[in-house]
Amino acid sequence: MRLVTSIWGQGRTWGLVLGLFLVSSARGDAPKADAKAKPKPVLPTGTMDTSDWLKYDTAALQPGEIDRLVETTLKKANITPASLTTDEQFLRRVYIDLVGKPPAPSDIVEFLKDKTPNKRAAVIDRLLASDDFARHWALYFRDVIASRTTSFQARIFARHFDRWMTEQFKENKSWADITRALLTATGEMRNDTPDKNGQAFFLGSRMGADAVTERAAETSRIFLGIQIQCAQCHDHPSDVWKRNQFHEFAAYFARLRERPIFENMRIVGQALMSVPFGEHRMPDANDPKKGTPMSPRFLDGKAPTASGKFKFAALSDVERRKALADAIVSRENPWFAAAFVNRIWGELMGQSFYQPIDDLGPQKEALMPEVLARIAASFRGSDYDIKGLFRVIANSQTYQRQTRPGEAGEEHLLFAAHNPVRMGANALWQNLVNTLGDLSPRGGFFPKKGFGPFAGPFSLEGLFKQEFGFDPSSKSDEIEGSVSQALLLMNSPVINQKIRASQGNVLARILATYESDDEALRALYLKTLSRRPSEREMERCKTHLRGVANRAEAFEDILWALINSTEFQTKR
Amino acid sequence: MSMQSLMHVQTNGAGVVSRRHFLRSVAAGAAGAGLLGWKEALAAQAPELRREGKACILLFMRGGPSQFETFDPKPGHANGGPTQAIDTAVEGIRLAEGWTNVAREMRSIALIRSLTNREGEHQRATYQMHTGYVPLAAVRYPSIGSIVASEIAPRDFDLPHFVSVGNRFSTIGSGFLGMQFAPFVVGNPNQMPANVELPGGTNQGRFDRRLNLMTDLERDFAEAGGQQLVQSHQALYSSAANMVRSPRIRAFDLSQEAAAVRDRYGRNAFGSGCLLARRLVEAGVTFVEVELNGWDTHQDNFNRSKSLSETADAGFAALVRDLRERGRLDRTLVIWMGEFGRTPRINGNTGRDHYPRAFSVALAGCGIRGGQVIGSTSAGGNDITNRPVGVADLFCTFCHALGINPRKENVSPIGRPVPIVDGGQHVRELFA
Secondary structure, three states: OEEEEEEOOOOOOOOOOOOOOOHHHHOOOOOHHHHHOOOOOEEEEEEOOHHHHHOOOOOOOOOOHHHHHHHHHHHHOOOOOOOEOOHHHHHHHHHHHHHOOOOOHHHHHHHHHOOOOOHHHHHHHHHHHOHHHHHHHHHHHHHHHHOOOOOHHHHHHHHHHHHHHHHHHHOOOOHHHHHHHHHOOOEEEEOOOOOOOHHHHHHHOOOOOOHHHHHHHHHHHHHHOEOHHHHHOOOOOOOOOOHHHHHHHHHHHOOEEEEEEEEOOEEEEEEEEEOOOOOOEEEOOOOOOOEEEOOOOOOOOOOOOOOOOOOHHHOOHHHHHHHHHHHHHOOOOHHHHHHHHHHHHHHHHOOOOOOOOOOEOOOOOEEOHHHHHHHHHHHHHOOOOHHHHHHHHHOOOOOOEOOOOOOOOOOOOOOOOOOOEEOOHHHHHHHHHHHHOOOOOOOOOOOOOOOOOOOOOOOHHHHHHHHHOOOOOOOHHHOOOOHHHHHHHHHOHHHHHHHOOOOOOHHHHHHHHOOOHHHHHHHHHHHHHOOOOOHHHHHHHHHHHHHOOOHHHHHHHHHHHHHOOOHHHEEO | OOHHHHHOOOOOOOOOOOHHHHHHHHHHHOOOHHHOOHHHHHOOOOHHHHHHOOEEEEEEEEOOOOOOOOOOOOOOOHHHOOOOEEEOOOOOOEEEOOOHHHHHOHHHEEEEEEEOOOOOOHHHHHHHHHHOOOOEOOEOOOOHHHHHHHHHOOOOOOOOOEEEEOOOOOOOOOHHHOHHHOOEEEOOOOOOOOOOOOOOOOOHHHHHHHHHHHHHHOHHHHHHHHHHHHHHHHHHHHHHHHHHHOHHHHHHOHHHOOHHHHHHHOOOHHHHHHHHHHHHHHHOOOEEEEEEEOOOOOOOHHHHHHHHHHHHHHHHHHHHHHHHHOOOHHHEEEEEEEOOEEOOOOOOOOOOOEEOOOEEEEEEOOOOOOOEEEOEEOOOOOOEEEOOEOHHHHHHHHHHHHOOOOOOEEEOOOOOEEEOOOOOOOOHHHHO
């Protein structure tokens, strides 16, 4: 491992963006802003190649081990970590992260009352065991795949994937088993049987002339965190991948085809099927009509061999994809674990070791690579136990630290504090429903509940998720709000109807229960932001109450303001 | 916004600037920060273009219109089917029957009959005809509307730069250019857009009161580490609130138009969309897309194309005529196109299938010399016989008309440089 000690300028005076992976400082020359900069924390970055990862201990992580590793580095960099979260802060964060929705007020009250010393660990275990965990993370991975499908019509099968993936998480299938199932999937996904064969969605959601190269690129990106697709057309200028390596990787998918299933002249589904021959061709750089047939070969240079005496070209589609799955989930291949750990850590912490979350590789700079390497090694050692990984991260103090004022966002917090990030569309919708109650239209023509990314496009839920959805592999500072989002939350008649203090709505219940404004405000904050208001917030709200004669109307304004606030949409 | 604050935007080694950081540094230096995007600042090298007030309207014929039944009729040939041709205001240029209004405007309109492409699947071709690129998982390419908005949209403007009319669910968005240039989608042009009007029980005073309350209640969270999120959020809310309060929002209100005008555009969603496009461009919107769906005529091609042509003809012709008469055509590029053409062979269901090899596009305004035809197809329409134009050439042509440098490279989030158009040359004859 090459450890680069670089200077992390604060850069505020210049508004200079020192990207996470300072190219200039990695080369050794200090940024020019240096002279003006204030204290300079040491940015502990480094690159990792395959053999580096394999040097780390694969034993299970000891309690506190992640924290010791992170804090050792922070100490060297002269950074004090942020304080630990309060119980309120912790509970909202861990609920949003593990089950995709904030805690109910009763959960919060109960948790605050609980005096047992290991109550945080207990809540983590309870959430990991819940079906909501499985559903939430299935939707997450659905979005990882569906955000970049190039066959738009195949997205209808996203709901097949949702169901299948939920079952995998419920049973705590290992990441290796899940990966193997996705890469070796065959058979039919039919419109009318969303419970069947959802594992075919990953490969089946690509079609057409580029399906082979797309499958290769996405397999590498999602399961290895390696973006080899840039080498599709030319040797990568700033990475190690050669053009033929990309096309050798693509050759694993050379004999896989997708086709629509017709019944009575109508398309009723889609099937993945093998063809007995044919090779993927690397197009000639000068004449795209010509091409070189490619044989499968993994990124480590090893080629699969056919069992028995058959020569290599005779490998069938199924054999090829099994060989690829074997090579990917092999314990000799550390990138598989590193990519998953980097992704999950990034989602839980709000920042990842490698950024973007799916861009690893031997020439990419990672922050604190030794921490990632140890966690990834233990993940390999656990045979890719998904819940085990969530458990060990969520129980660490590093995860349980507060957010901290000051520079954040594009500048890395070095895991000394929590980075607040936007909630995903599914979690935000849940937050809205938890606060306001059922938002689906009653009766009538429209389906009550939607599904998938195009879920009930006519329901508010479908519109909302479409409006607020984003690709979970994007960097957090690339995810922006839109004017339509703001308009929806500000002015949607459905939402505003539910904000009213009229019969049956949340506000009516709160105002009827609590005659005292203080108590009503506390209940409202607990319901919307899962916390009690600060004194300053109480004062501001009470000023508002005094200024607006009608109590219900004033509370409606407060509920509107809380739902439209940044914090409501943020995991903090 | 001052140039001073622009100077402070710098890129890191890979040429990537953080969007949120930019937003914040702008927020510190200028009022109305929400109206400014990082890409916009990087594109600030062409301020004169913004002053010119150029705009573009794309009439997208979803499904793939038959060139035989629109702008490249082949009467007398077996492939031409029963469709007859009609004369136009320009001698020698003939269109398919049904296009009488467009025929009258022919002096303002140029045709390309030799567009050629390979992509024959709807979604992929639609994507390509919107972005100039075939879909790729690694890069979310921006739609031409977002590109044009990011390059030439005016800075201080309280409506969206890019409005897409009539397609709620599969609009191609701003890709890596970010939400700043994402299309604002209007499902039904005959109504005001969703959520731009205050809900019942909320007047302007109460709306402002709520916004103030929200801003004040954000302070604790901002001070606890959410400062940047709060800043971007408030910039966004101020854009949205400005839009709600803007007098220009009435540009969306077609009821302000005379009945005769509305009749001329056609009393249907597409006609209304064309009228809305004219109103929005006049109000200062940079790019408007209006969709007419239904051109996928595998069955009953001739009757269906005829009815679609009537709708398209009225809206397209009224738009070109109005823009010309109101002095806006020289600064507004109007594009009529679909994702591909249809097969010369008429299938067993009197339909035509997908045919990307040779199809037609119509262009008007913004320096395009009307009354001419670029390229030609063979007698049966199977092949291009003269002047093939590829998708990249077409996109370079859009850029040329709008004063955009097609070789300019944007940077995707993983640091890949992406030219606005990859290769191609603009069709010079169109501007001669």
